[in-house]
Amino acid sequence: MPVESVVEEQQKDTEAPVDREKTCPLLLRVFCNQGRHHQLGDFQRGQTPSNELQIYTWKDATLKELTSLVKEVNPDSRRKGTFFDFGIVYPDLRTPVYRLREIGTTCSGHRGQDDNVTLASKRFQTGDYIDIAVTPPRSGLPMRRGGRPF
Template identity: 65%
Template sequence: MAAVESRVMEVDNAQKKTQKSVDREKTCPLLLRVFCNYNSHHRLTEYGRANMVPANELQIYTWLDASLKELSSLVKEVNPDARRRGTLFDFAVVYPDLRRPGYRMREIGTTCSGKKGTDDAVTLGSTQFQIGDYLDIAITIPGRAPARRY
């Protein structure tokens, strides 16, 4: 059993070595296009309509080493409703589907306002995020009834 644990530790150390930190003083930031929605992610069809994207766009200049916790803090700065303790931020990357027209979505983690979580330190670079991909965030505020989608 000890060999398995040490193997896991070796993998974790190898992952840390492959994640390069960015010198934010010398590296130009990227433009991250973020789309927030309450209680659920946007539908993929909302991204695929002739160069149209969902209307509620937030543009953030950041780096590939930005963590999900850092990104949720930036969203909270411009969205007062999301500042409530216990608010969940469910992150997903939206990227072009190379096999057929349209987009695909891959969930990358969840953070919670006011609580520490396992995905807080996940970075954009560690999720295979590519410059030009979109970030879709489903914001769930505690105690608020889910919005109906028609």
């Protein structure tokens, strides 16, 4: 297959909307941690952190959709102003280690620029993991990362 065809095919995968009525969902393995991402060593040698959340979804799922699903099962994360920092944990094909690529942040109760980011737009591959650092609000005022108020 020519290189141009491969590039066009990859672009179609990330841009085309998924027909959720006809497309089988994928199993998304999600790991949440309080205040920070998991250590990458937690994903080595076939091991994963013990706090796994399994979600059936599609590659066009947005970070805001995933935030809502995490909030359903994690009551502590429902407070307005809670941040969800998303990362894709994927195997490095050149070395026997995993890597983390941050893909966006959402905030409970607030609209943000990453709300509509999809897994496909961030090159998520079936078999990758999603790691979420859940950070509760610091005070009564919701704060952005870096300590700036909304």
